[in-house]
Amino acid sequence: MPEILYPALKDLEDAYDRYRDDPDFSEELHAYNRGYGGRPSSLYYARRLTERAGGGKIYLKREDLVHGGAHKFNNVMGQALLAKRMGKERLICETGAGQHGVATSLAGAVLGLKTEVYMGSVDAERQRPNLFRMELMGAEVHEVDTGSKTLKDAINEALRDWSANVNNTHYLVGSVVGPHPYPMIVRDFQRVIGDELKSQMMKKEGRLPDHIVACVGGGSNAMGTFYPFVDYDEVRLTGVEAGGSGKGDAASLTEGTEGVLHGAKSLLLQDEGGQITETDSIAAGLDYPGVGPEHALYRETGRVQYTTASDQEALEGFHLLSETEGIIPALEPSHAIFTGMEIAAEMEPEDILVITLSGRGDKDLETVRETLT
Amino acid sequence: MNGVSGRIQKVNREGEGAFIPYLMAGDPTPERSLEYIEALAEGGADVIELGVPFSDPVADGPTIQAAGTRALASMGRVEHVLELVRKVRKDVDVPIILMSYYNPILQFGEDQFISSSIRAGIDGSILPDLPVGEGQTFLQAASENSFETPLLATPGTDRGRLAKIVENSSGFLYLVARPGTTGAKDGLRDMTTRAIGFVKPRLPAELPVCVGFGLSTPGQVAGVIKAGADGAIVGSAIVEKIGEGDGPEAIERFVRLLKDGTRV
Numbered sequence: 001m002p003e004i005l006y007p008a009l010k011d012l013e014d015a016y017d018r019y020r021d022d023p024d025f026s027e028e029l030h031a032y033n034r035g036y037g038g039r040p041s042s043l044y045y046a047r048r049l050t051e052r053a054g055g056g057k058i059y060l061k062r063e064d065l066v067h068g069g070a071h072k073f074n075n076v077m078g079q080a081l082l083a084k085r086m087g088k089e090r091l092i093c094e095t096g097a098g099q100h101g102v103a104t105s106l107a108g109a110v111l112g113l114k115t116e117v118y119m120g121s122v123d124a125e126r127q128r129p130n131l132f133r134m135e136l137m138g139a140e141v142h143e144v145d146t147g148s149k150t151l152k153d154a155i156n157e158a159l160r161d162w163s164a165n166v167n168n169t170h171y172l173v174g175s176v177v178g179p180h181p182y183p184m185i186v187r188d189f190q191r192v193i194g195d196e197l198k199s200q201m202m203k204k205e206g207r208l209p210d211h212i213v214a215c216v217g218g219g220s221n222a223m224g225t226f227y228p229f230v231d232y233d234e235v236r237l238t239g240v241e242a243g244g245s246g247k248g249d250a251a252s253l254t255e256g257t258e259g260v261l262h263g264a265k266s267l268l269l270q271d272e273g274g275q276i277t278e279t280d281s282i283a284a285g286l287d288y289p290g291v292g293p294e295h296a297l298y299r300e301t302g303r304v305q306y307t308t309a310s311d312q313e314a315l316e317g318f319h320l321l322s323e324t325e326g327i328i329p330a331l332e333p334s335h336a337i338f339t340g341m342e343i344a345a346e347m348e349p350e351d352i353l354v355i356t357l358s359g360r361g362d363k364d365l366e367t368v369r370e371t372l373t
Numbered sequence: 374m375n376g377v378s379g380r381i382q383k384v385n386r387e388g389e390g391a392f393i394p395y396l397m398a399g400d401p402t403p404e405r406s407l408e409y410i411e412a413l414a415e416g417g418a419d420v421i422e423l424g425v426p427f428s429d430p431v432a433d434g435p436t437i438q439a440a441g442t443r444a445l446a447s448m449g450r451v452e453h454v455l456e457l458v459r460k461v462r463k464d465v466d467v468p469i470i471l472m473s474y475y476n477p478i479l480q481f482g483e484d485q486f487i488s489s490s491i492r493a494g495i496d497g498s499i500l501p502d503l504p505v506g507e508g509q510t511f512l513q514a515a516s517e518n519s520f521e522t523p524l525l526a527t528p529g530t531d532r533g534r535l536a537k538i539v540e541n542s543s544g545f546l547y548l549v550a551r552p553g554t555t556g557a558k559d560g561l562r563d564m565t566t567r568a569i570g571f572v573k574p575r576l577p578a579e580l581p582v583c584v585g586f587g588l589s590t591p592g593q594v595a596g597v598i599k600a601g602a603d604g605a606i607v608g609s610a611i612v613e614k615i616g617e618g619d620g621p622e623a624i625e626r627f628v629r630l631l632k633d634g635t636r637v
Contacts, residue, residue, distance in 0.1 A: 002432045003504050003525040004552055006534065146438055152429060159431045164553030166529065260476045261429060263502070273450035274480035275428040 001179045001263035005159070008166040013181040015086045020188065025081065032077050036110065037067045039074075039192065043200035043354070048324040049341070056210070056347025058340065059354045061197050063221065064329065070359030071193060071221045072103035072174060078189035080107035083170035090114045090165070093172040094158045096123055096151035096217070097285030097332065098130025099359050100174030105139035107172075115139040118157045120150040123284045130363045148278040150287045151217075155262055175218025176292030179263030183292050190224025197354060198228055205352060211236040211343055214356040215336040216253065216306065217286035219295045221358035230303055239295065240339045241286065243308035248280030252291040253299050253306040259290075266293040282311040282367065283331035285359075309335040315371060317341065318361065330359035331367065376496045377420050377468045377521050377544035381581040381604050384419050390635035391604030392417060392594065393583055394611050394628055395472065397424040397440035398457050399448030401615070406444075407460055412621035413611075414465045416628025421465075422499070422606060425454050425473035432474075432501040434556030436609040439616060451481040455493040462494040469495050470521065470544065475503040483511045487520045497521025497544045505541045512541050523547045523583075528568040535575060545581045545604060548572055550588065550597070557589035557610045561596040569600045594634030607631055 001009065019025040033039040042062045050058045063071035083091060091113050095101030101117040108115030117134055121143040124131050134141050147153040155178075162171040176183040176190075201209055212229060214222035216239040229235045241251035249255060249269075256267035261276060269277045269289040279287045298304040309317070317337030322328045329337060333356065340355040347353060361368075381391040394413045399406050413421050426444040430437065448454055451473070458469060471490065478486045478500065490498065497520050503511065505524055515522045521544030526535055528551065539546060550565040551558070565584065572582055584597040585606030594605040614624060 001504060002501055003538075004432075004527045004529065004549060006504060007529045007531070146435075146442075147428060156429050156431050160434070160554045163432070166552060258479075260479055260502070262431070268476075270476070270480070271449065272480065274477035275445065275449050276476070277428075 002163060004163045005166065008162070009179055009181070011086065015082060016181055016185055019082060019085060025085070029078055029081055032081070033192070037073050037077060038065060040196045040200070041065050043197060043204065046325050049321065050344070052320065052324055053341050053344035055345045056349065056351035056353045058344050059209070059352065060357045061193060061225065061354055063193060063356060063358045064327070064360035068099070068103040068106055069362065070099040070103065070330065071190065071224065072100045074192050074224065075174065075186050075189040075220060076100070076103040076107045076172060079170070079172045079185065080111050080113065083172070084111055084113065086170065088113070088168060088170040090116070090169040091172050092116045092118070092158050092161050092169055093174055094118050094151060094154035095174065096154070096287055097283065097330070098123070098127040098134070098363055099285060101139070101141070102130050102133050104172050105134040105137040108139060109137045116161070117141045118144055118154040118161070120144050120148070120154050122149040123151065126367055127284055127363050128366070150279065150284065152276065152289055159262070175220040176223045176294060177218045177262060177264055177288070177290060183264065183294055186220050187223045187227055187294065190220050191227045193221065193224040193356060194226060194228035197225065208232055208235050209352040209354045210347070211238065212354045212356070213238045213240060213336045213340040213343060215240045215286065215332050215358060216291060216295060217242070217250065217288050217332065219292035221356055223292055223294060225356045226304060237304040238339065238343065239304055239306045240335045241306060241308045242281035242283055242335060243310040243313070244280035245282070245311045248278070249308065250279035250281040250286050250288065251308045252289060253295055254308055261290045264290065264293045266290050266296045282314060283335065285330070285332040286335070307339060309338045313338040315368065318368060327357070328361035329357055330361045331364045333358045377470055378579060378581060380419055380468045381545055381583070385581065385603050390598035390602060390637070391419040391581070391583065392632040392635045393420045393422055393604055393606040394418050394631070395422040395424060395606060395608030396611055396615060397426060397437065397444045398454045399426060399444035400440040400612070401443045403447050403457055407457065408621040409615060409624055410461050411464060412625040413628055414467045416625040417632035418467055418628060419604070420468045420470060422470050422472050422608070423454070423458070425451060425471055425477060427474040427477060430474060432554055434554040434609060436557070436613045436616065437555050440612045451477050451486060455489055458493045458495055470523070471495055471498040473498060473500060475500050484514055487515055487518050491518060491520060497523065499523050499547060501525060505537050516543065525549055526572060527552065528564045535572065539576060539580065542580060545583045546572065546576060548582050548584045548602070550584050550586045553586070555586055555609050557613065558587035561593050565597065566600040569597065569602050573601045591630050591634035594631050595637045598635050598637050605635060
């Protein structure tokens with residue numbers, strides 16, 4: 001990380017230490033999560049999907065029902081409230097699929113903080129509806145035309161903005177990536193997914209699930225889902241990365257090598273010279289050449305299994321969930337749906353599988369329609 | 374005393390500030406950048422800072438990003454830059470310091486980078502995204518090999534942090550003139566003058582302070598030298614001219630003007 005950001009990262013770490021266990025702060029966040037965000041999100045038994053797989057019982061953790069249409073809300077609300085307490089007047093963020101930009105924009109609007117969003121021009125093109133949503137909520141969107149014009153370039157540009165405006169601006173990082181303390185803070189705000197899932201499952205089934213599946217780009221919905229379960233060895237955890245079209249992929253954990261990007265040492269898609277390579281996925285939200293460093297650790301220890309689903313397979317998951325359950329998923333969790341179906345098919349009827357449905361698919365309708373013509 | 378700090382101190386003893394121009398290795402082609410590097414030396418550069426292209430240069434503004442994109446076609450690997458310096462060294466004896474993001478160095482291997490650089494005639498390196506505290510193995514290995522490692526301090530750096538940065542810096546202390554990324558700006562901010570005044574008394578005699586980020590004119594160069602800096606670094610203003618197609622002669626003239634700014 002550039003030295004210029006050191007004081008801001010230190011301030012953020014100090015502020016987080018001060019507020020993480022502060023009852024006032026927790027109360028305020030909890031109130032927004034419930035009243036404004038619609039939490040807890042439901043844990044839904046997908047009967048027809050279960051029948052289709054013909055194996056274990058499939059539950060969906062419905063983050064698509066959270067305000068803004070994705071799990072991004074959880075992290076954004078936490079960080080925006082923290083920024084407000086730190087006296088920041090302005091939020092900036094990067095966005096790939098646009099879900100994190102939408103979430104940051106709504107938090108900025110409801111808390112009265114000026115919001116600017118950086119979005120790669122390739123992503124802006126394929127996620128127009130989300131761009132318009134951000135603007136409707138008062139955010140200013142900057143399209144980024146450098147590099148691969150996707151998520152990593154949006155992060156580069158947000159970091160440059162932050163370097164110039166560290167005093168009044170909070171950089172609201174959208175995933176478990178970037179320099180310390182971001183991976184920790186984002187994980188802690190996202191673990192509400194796994195915490196709710198655990199108590200909901202105990203109520204419904206009286207036990208923990210056998211297997212949990214979530215998609216991984218930067219890795220925030222997967223980290224939030226998995227983290228409360230890492231100490232329960234009987235629960236298998238599977239992360240699904242984007243296998244892309246066959247020409248390339250965005251699978252840092254399954255294909256990457258160790259490197260340093262955006263202030264974190266993790267697994268990266270890079271060439272032999274250490275240049276970061278361009279990613280390829282139908283899901284803009286998975287198009288990141290790195291991954292959260294804690295995922296790299298779980299891969300190394302073997303606690304989480306990581307696999308890939310291709311663009312084609314994700315589309316299969318997308319249509320399957322739409323047709324069997326009347327739920328149109330985002331293309332990102334469609335990867336997890338495909339892999340989850342394969343896993344469920346191999347399970348016994350009394351076994352339980354949970355798939356985190358991290359977001360809804362409205363933003364992807366155009367992308368999917370183009371694949372049908 | 375040799376190398377970068379030795380050269381800066383020698384220039385200072387002669388009553389001048391050091392002038393350190395920057396350009397991107399391989400911009401726009403290896404052959405052409407060789408001519409530009411020679412032009413920097415001819416124009417009076419006291420030290421030359423040579424950028425290593427990287428796909429994701431987060432500390433750089435649009436001018437140097439664009440140069441990096443042009444150069445990546447031919448200089449995507451550290452080896453290519455070392456090869457270029459070996460050619461430069463046939464004619465140029467000005468100390469050379471590389472400016473590189475950390476990931477290409479990590480992939481090349483820290484120890485191998487230091488030894489290969491020294492063999493190629495490079496005096497040290499600046500790694501803008503490897504701050505003190507995270508780069509200890511690299512800084513240790515560099516120090517053992519007398520490979521100079523200027524670290525960056527900013528106007529927002531506090532006393533405690535500065536002490537750590539100074540302790541681990543060699544060659545010079547790179548004082549960032551203002552918040553933000555690299556890029557030419559008008560005027561000289563009070564912030565920069567104050568930061569020089571804050572930093573200078575906290576440095577050991579053998580560590581000069583050089584100021585960069587946003588300097589683009591002889592007047593700004595003169596301003597930081599008058600404020601007490603031992604040297605001035607100009608990058609984007611030179612890179613911009615190269616990007617616009619100015620030839621080596623024009624760059625040499627521009628460098629001569631900037632160097633004049635250090636004689637105050």
